[in-house]
Amino acid sequence: MAPPCSACDRTAVGALTHADRGVVRQLAVLDMGSEIPALKDLLGPMDLTQTVVTADALPVSSDNATFLIARGADCVMTVKAERCVAEHRL
Numbered sequence: 650m651a652p653p654c655s656a657c658d659r660t661a662v663g664a665l666t667h668a669d670r671g672v673v674r675q676l677a678v679l680d681m682g683s684e685i686p687a688l689k690d691l692l693g694p695m696d697l698t699q700t701v702v703t704a705d706a707l708p709v710s711s712d713n714a715t716f717l718i719a720r721g722a723d724c725v726m727t728v729k730a731e732r733c734v735a736e737h738r739l
Contacts, residue, residue, distance in 0.1 A: 662687045664695065688713045697722035 662684055663675040674695065678687050688704065698721035704713070709726040717724045 660684070662691050664691055685710050685713065689716055692717070692720075701725060 660678050660680075661675050662678055664673050665671065666673055674691055676687055676691050678684050692702065697717065700722045701724070702717050702722045703725045705727050709728055714724055714726065
């Protein structure tokens, strides 16, 4: 995730390839709270079969994990300790 842009109060989410460290897709996000649903918008058009998707704490949700697994991806996600117990059941 890129830091918020001071000129426009937006942030961005991006998809990178680990092999060549290239950005394959990026989306502007209006506010920090909308990063959770932005994961589906970002990765929806991509073929995720046999890929490993990593995500930091903000876009992590059981809904996003279910989305990734249904698309054939494996996922590694950081879950913050203050998440409710239901969210820990990813």
